[in-house]
Amino acid sequence: MAFEGLAERLQSTIKKITGKGKVSEQDVKEMTREIRLALLEADVNFKVVKDLIKRIKERAVGQEVMESLTPGQQVIKVVKEELTELMGGEQSKIAVSDRPPTVIMMVGLQGAGKTTTTGKLANLLRKKHNRSPLLVACDVYRPAAIKQLETLGGQLDMPVFSMGTEAKPVDIAKKAIEKAKEEHRDYVLIDTAGRLHVDTELMGELDEIKAAVKPDEIFLVVDAMTGQDAVNVAESFNDQLDVTGVVLTKLDGDTRGGAALSIRAVTGKAIKFAGMGEKLDQLEPFHPERMASRILGMGDVLTLIEKAQASVDEKQAKALEEKMRNASFTFDDFLEQMGQVKQMGPLDDLLAMIPGANKMKGLKNVQIDDKQLVHVEAIIKSMTKKERQDPSIMNASRKKRIAKGSGTSVSQVNRLLKQFDEMKKMMKQMTNMQKGKKGKGFKLPFNPF
Known part of the structure; x- marks a missing residue:
């Protein structure tokens, strides 16, 4: 499960205070200290932890808790609400164009799972929303990336637009949108090139595509297992492209969870989807409240x-x-x-x-x-x-x-x-x-x- 280590620490910490009929400032101080250590160990950004703990402390020793008939439960409610807010508060849905197709640019570093996530998102849009996406192969620098997208398209029985490795990515993107309009496609998902690191050449190309096709969404695909590096990558891409949302991959892996808890607070951009496995149907809309419940051991029935x-x-x-x-x-x-x-x-x-x-x-x-x-x-x-x-x-x-x-x-x-x-x-x-x-x-x- 995602956040497994963090979840165990937090659940153990809040268990001590849950059943208390009376909660003192010292109880809150000890609890927030444990929460702070657990979050830092989970690789959550230091400033994010500091701000979160401050808000929990202020609310936990406030009137709503101290005068409650069940102060222990109220403290847990405060922690859950603040965790939820940290991850975005409410689910952030895809922006839909008034004039189809809705264009989504998929960006990110090489190895983050961008191409596979493009296929997963297309599958989700078709299965859950009955839409007809067109996949677009714009990574002309890695022939394997084009082949991978075509293979995914074959597995999903979904069209893939490609012009090979000789054409310019911006031209491929423009032609793909024309094709989508001709075929009355609802969505165009553009799989762009990645690099091993953020560089000027990569950003210049992505800027060019953005200016040419004016995407409705720019999704940054981030590997949750890279910890704080994921937050740094998100900041860099956001500064250059003004991304509209984040997709976290490998959230089912042995990740400490810090990236997911930090990205929203640091960049101000919502986490829109989370990859929960390798299969093409294992991409889920990201619900901050449900994730906070799971982290605190409250389940996720919905x-x-x-x-x-x-x-x-x-x-x-x-x-x-x-x-x-x-x-x-x-x-x-x-x-x-x-x-x-x-x-x-x-x-x-x-x-x-x-x-x-x-x-x-x-x-x-x-x-x-x-x-x-x-x-x-x-x-x-x-x-x-x-x-x-x-x-x-x-x-x-x-x-x-x-x-x-x-x-x-x-x-x-x-x-x-x-x-x-x-x-x-x-x-x-x-x-x-x-x-x-x-x-x-x-x-x-x-x-x-």
Whole structure:
């Protein structure tokens, strides 16, 4: 999960003050000191930390907290609101042109993931907003970049405009917009050249493209794992181009989170999207409030629901709910459901979105390895159709055969069978309790380990 180290430190710090019936200035002083250290260790800009701590202190020892019936909870509310504000306050949406197409310039240093992010953004615009983007290959200095964009276009079944490596980038951009108008495209996404560092030649070329096509948005793509360097890069690009927003890549990686928490405060530019994985559907709109909730261990139910709605087929979900009600849920159904949940992303990330999951007995500090689900899948696929439909027929020889076929042990097969049986009983109880309630009937599967 993004901000994992920072989240652990902050959650540990605020836990000490949460349940307090009375909060003293000394309590606030100790808490803000811990928060300051946690943020600095996470590579957050020093000035940003100083300003944030000042605001938290002023509010936490103010009237709204000290005279509250639940001062501990009020302090946490203050911390969450200030973190949210630090990252931009509200979600910043894409500016849309009154006269299509909407033109978006993608800029950034080489290696930040700019070309892949261009493909991801096009995919998001089509899937979520039903738009028809045109991808434009303007990085003429790296033939591999043009090839990469064309490959992404092929994977997405989306057009890519290219004039090879001999044409000038500014001419390619202008011709692409003409092409987009002819084909009634909603968006033009221009993948520009990057360098290993910010230089005059690069900025001159980007300025030329900006002047020629007058983009509605200039998105700076920044690698979140580069820490404070990401903030310096953002400042340089913003000074030269006046970027309109930032896209953070690799936010799912082993990042300390400082870049995400610093960029908005230092540049004044909103973080518009965040890359949460390598797959082409793993780009998310950046919601400051939801991210603050996740960092503080309060979960992110809205994003979880959106992921579920995007991954779960409504007809299948209703059929599944009916099977749960009458206890006819089989291993085939479970396999299908597991596939849908896998589409939603890593299980560790999904678990982090459930409020209080980190405090639940049995889930605290649990490390969910998605690779373990491969063993579960292998066990189920090693069963015959009859065994999947009716696990009660399992005997010793059948279990031995399944274990051998799936590359697992008989004890792993037994564990899965036992937990599947327990899950069916639990689902029956839950669906009985939910009778008469509306909903898609979507359930997360049990943790088989």
